[in-house]
Amino acid sequence: MPFVNIKLTREQRPITPEQKAALxxxxxxxxxxxxxxxPKTTVVVIDEIDTDNYGIGGxxxxxxxxxxx
Numbered sequence: 404m405p406f407v408n409i410k411l412t413r414e415q416r417p418i419t420p421e422q423k424a425a426l427x428x429x430x431x432x433x434x435x436x437x438x439x440x441x442p443k444t445t446v447v448v449i450d451e452i453d454t455d456n457y458g459i460g461g462x463x464x465x466x467x468x469x470x471x472x
Contacts, residue, residue, distance in 0.1 A: 404444045405434045413451040
């Protein structure tokens with residue numbers, strides 16, 4: 404069973420439910436085409452991560468973006 408986990412940052416302009424549905428459909432279709440598994444066995448999960456919840460170079464992404472990086 405293919406299991407795909409998409410991680411996106413939760414931004415000021417969040418991804419819409421329609422965009423999420425398109426991502427899920429597109430990834431599922433691609434896996435069906437490439438891996439030859441049925442869509443009923445393909446799981447796609449989208450995690451939205453707050454920029455306070457991860458960091459680069461020892462600082463949160465929120466801080467980095469606040470400085471224009």
